[in-house]
Amino acid sequence: MGPLISSGVITQNTNFFLAFLIGIGFGFILEASGFSSSRKLVGVFYGYDTVVLKVFFTAAITGMVGLLFLSLFNWIDLDLVYINPTYLYSSIAGGIIMGAGFIIGGFCPGTGFCAASIGKIDAMFFIVGLFAGILIFAEVYPLIEGFFKAKYLGIPTLSEILGIKDGLVSLGVIVVAMIMFWIGEWAEKKFPQKEY
Amino acid sequence: MNKNLKQKTKYINPYLGGVLLGLVLIAANFISGRGLGASGAAKSAVVATVETMAPTHTENAAFYSEYNESHPNGPLKSWLVFQMLGLIVGAFLSGIIFRRLTFKVEHSPKITSKRRIILAIIGGVLFGFGSQLGRGCTSGSALSGMAVLSYGGFLSMAFIFGTAFALAYFFRKNWI
Amino acid sequence: MKALHYLAIVFLTLGFVIAAIPQNTTHPYKLNPEELLEQVNSGMQYFSPDVIADMIINEDPSFLLIDVRAQDEYEKFHLPGAVNIPLSDLLAEQWRPYLNQDIRHNIFYSNSTVKANEAWMLTVQLGYKNNYVMQGGMNYWAETIMNPEAPEMTSPDEEIAKYNFRKGAGMKLGGSVETELQQTKQTAPALPKIAPKPNKKRVQGGC
Numbered sequence: 001m002g003p004l005i006s007s008g009v010i011t012q013n014t015n016f017f018l019a020f021l022i023g024i025g026f027g028f029i030l031e032a033s034g035f036s037s038s039r040k041l042v043g044v045f046y047g048y049d050t051v052v053l054k055v056f057f058t059a060a061i062t063g064m065v066g067l068l069f070l071s072l073f074n075w076i077d078l079d080l081v082y083i084n085p086t087y088l089y090s091s092i093a094g095g096i097i098m099g100a101g102f103i104i105g106g107f108c109p110g111t112g113f114c115a116a117s118i119g120k121i122d123a124m125f126f127i128v129g130l131f132a133g134i135l136i137f138a139e140v141y142p143l144i145e146g147f148f149k150a151k152y153l154g155i156p157t158l159s160e161i162l163g164i165k166d167g168l169v170s171l172g173v174i175v176v177a178m179i180m181f182w183i184g185e186w187a188e189k190k191f192p193q194k195e196y
Numbered sequence: 197m198n199k200n201l202k203q204k205t206k207y208i209n210p211y212l213g214g215v216l217l218g219l220v221l222i223a224a225n226f227i228s229g230r231g232l233g234a235s236g237a238a239k240s241a242v243v244a245t246v247e248t249m250a251p252t253h254t255e256n257a258a259f260y261s262e263y264n265e266s267h268p269n270g271p272l273k274s275w276l277v278f279q280m281l282g283l284i285v286g287a288f289l290s291g292i293i294f295r296r297l298t299f300k301v302e303h304s305p306k307i308t309s310k311r312r313i314i315l316a317i318i319g320g321v322l323f324g325f326g327s328q329l330g331r332g333c334t335s336g337s338a339l340s341g342m343a344v345l346s347y348g349g350f351l352s353m354a355f356i357f358g359t360a361f362a363l364a365y366f367f368r369k370n371w372i
Numbered sequence: 373m374k375a376l377h378y379l380a381i382v383f384l385t386l387g388f389v390i391a392a393i394p395q396n397t398t399h400p401y402k403l404n405p406e407e408l409l410e411q412v413n414s415g416m417q418y419f420s421p422d423v424i425a426d427m428i429i430n431e432d433p434s435f436l437l438i439d440v441r442a443q444d445e446y447e448k449f450h451l452p453g454a455v456n457i458p459l460s461d462l463l464a465e466q467w468r469p470y471l472n473q474d475i476r477h478n479i480f481y482s483n484s485t486v487k488a489n490e491a492w493m494l495t496v497q498l499g500y501k502n503n504y505v506m507q508g509g510m511n512y513w514a515e516t517i518m519n520p521e522a523p524e525m526t527s528p529d530e531e532i533a534k535y536n537f538r539k540g541a542g543m544k545l546g547g548s549v550e551t552e553l554q555q556t557k558q559t560a561p562a563l564p565k566i567a568p569k570p571n572k573k574r575v576q577g578g579c
Contacts, residue, residue, distance in 0.1 A: 081229045110333065
């Protein structure tokens with residue numbers, strides 16, 4: 001049955017309209033959870049506020065378990081769902097650069113737009129930087145194209161890499177998430193809360 | 197003081213937020229067969245701007261021509277652009293409801309607004325560059341990727357958060 | 373902290389459930405049993421040997437004959453222009469673009485109709501369109517096209533016309549044993565190049 005766009009239930013234009021509605025939900029939840037505050041976001045790296053950890057991992061395990069159950073009941077064909085390709089080197093290098101950007105800038109792109117739309121001026125400058133960064137990448141692309149496309153692994157899932165079934169992987173991720181949440185709750189008690 | 201803080205901020209419970217965000221993510225996959233994203237929309241905007249400003253340049257440079265090959269309807273008619281417009285509206289609505297609509301530069305009392313803005317720009321540049329190199333940002337690659345158990349998603353997540361943790365000590369004065 | 377307890381209980385339970393039950397690797401079937409039975413009963417999946425003979429002679433590009441027998445059987449003898457996709461190999465990824473397309477009619481054949489019908493059933497259940505079966509298989513083909521039985525003189529005109537067509541077609545397609553042997557030296561025709569159907573692919577996404 002799903003994804004609806006693949007089974008022809010909805011047209012491309014309906015898909016775009018629904019993307020807008022999905023975006024409203026996405027933006028609302030990010031803002032309502034406090035992702036529009038950079039000091040709240042980076043709190044996770046100092047232990048005083050672990051809201052990022054909680055929201056991010058709860059969303060990931062909800063999505064993971066939800067999709068596996070939908071697939072189990074044949075409501076969605078996971079073979080048709082987009083899985084981001086893995087280019088080992090550029091994935092790792094990109095992750096490292098983004099990590100540095102996160103701790104310096106205090107936002108990631110989604111939260112940056114979110115914060116800018118409620119009037120955070122620092123977020124607006126973050127977005128200016130974001131555009132500049134993409135533009136720089138586009139201009140130096142010929143120089144790094146080889147590296148960008150190196151070590152292509154296809155679209156493996158973690159379960160394929162580990163050689164165990166999807167359900168077990170997601171159980172593992174859930175257990176890890178719960179341990180991290182528990183550590184997060186402990187850290188929030190230990191480190192003083194900041195006012196922002 | 198804690199009570200004061202709660203009255204002032206009024207954020208929803210993070211676990212509830214996470215579950216709701218997860219449901220949105222499932223809806224995106226069920227309806228459109230893909231996850232959420234943010235940097236892709238910024239990329240569309242950049243490509244569209246460069247195309248308008250310097251059309252000959254986009255024809256010659258590999259990055260733009262590869263992008264246009266995968267987006268035959270033009271850079272702005274993409275799923276992520278519509279999703280991003282929704283995100284801005286949704287965040288604005290939440291800002292109205294929870295009374296958080298104010299123009300301000302949020303920063304640690306130990307640093308100036310100017311310093312905060314310079315750091316935000318540097319962070320933005322790094323994030324923009326990194327998200328292109330890593331083929332997706334925190335939401336597009338890490339969050340959406342993890343939901344479909346993508347190996348790349350877990351890698352992105354580990355390296356984004358790992359690096360930020362590793363560097364946190366050196367930038368502590370900007371935040372605490 | 374209370375919220376975390378509830379969350380942990382719910383997610384660990386769901387996690388254990390999803391880890392314990394076997395993974396669903398089946399593709400959802402496109403037809404329910406009733407719909408399939410209706411298609412089988414209607415006999416719409418069959419192409420008669422006469423129509424196929426006519427198409428072979430006219431080199432009709434709108435169809436592709438697919439021999440679903442084993443490779444050695446195919447090499448011994450196959451219909452002109454037929455390609456070989458053994459039934460045991462039918463679900464291999466390399467054949468998907470040929471079976472799942474909307475450009476040509478694929479016609480399966482085997483010695484009888486059993487294997488061809490099995491191939492047809494599988495492709496129908498996968499939701500692939502434009503797949504058909506040659507009525508009666510190779511045995512019936514040999515009976516009707518290669519060695520047609522002369523009708524009695526009292527038969528109606530159309531019977532005689534059919535016989536004449538079959539005789540002509542049989543001669544053209546090499547009805548006798550000697551030409552059949554020559555057939556074996558023919559190399560298998562190359563598969564026509566076609567683009568895979570777009571909407572069965574993964575959704576394109578990402579940042």
